[in-house]
Amino acid sequence: MKIGELARLAGCPVETVRYYEREQLLPAAIRDQNNNYRHYDKRHLEQLVFIRRCRSLEMTHDEIRELLAARSQPDAGCSAIDGLIQAHLEHVRTRMAELQALEAELNDLRGRCDAARATRHCGILHELDHQAPPAREPTAAHGSHVAGRLHGSDVSGSV
Known part of the structure; x- marks a missing residue:
């Protein structure tokens, strides 16, 4: 084909x-x-x-x-495969914890907004201008995993 x-x-x-x-x-x-x-x-x-x-x-x-x-080695043991999946699962759990922390931070930030105010009095913009960045930086969970990705893709948005 x-x-x-x-x-x-x-x-x-x-x-x-x-x-x-x-x-x-x-x-x-x-x-x-x-x-x-x-x-x-x-x-x-x-x-x-x-x-x-x-x-x-x-x-x-x-x-x-x-x-x-x-x-490609169908008669070999699968303990290495089990280990790979276990390690990957730990990376997923780490990423989930990072995303939950991000959600909490965004909820806190969102709570500082009163939509009835003028932009110059916006609590979100004020916090972003004056608050120190969090100690954590967005990081990849491991290896070449990409932080911030919710769905794996390589090219043209396909997996």
Whole structure:
């Protein structure tokens, strides 16, 4: 199948397929010698769907590489996979705590506003102008996880 069909079957843009190939998450396609078109098979589709599922769970490319390597060894033990998922779960919990703290801070800030006032008397703007920044800075939960992302995406808003 050509790249457009692979992308359609996997539910992602063509650029996402190219991106995963460049990142070496997806094996390179066989090139047609006549027109240089990429040709993919069922194995590519299965792997692309697997990658997209992992990305929907906010897994990093390195985590996905580990899972792909484990997937290629069906008779090996799965304790490393369990450990990877446990570590990822801890990163998710950390991010959730960060988001809850952010929510509380925004609620506090929002409580300083009286919509009936003129902007020059806005409590929110006053707090933002005069309050010291919080001790915490928005940080990624780990590795290449991106702080502030609610849904994993790589290219064109697709996962």
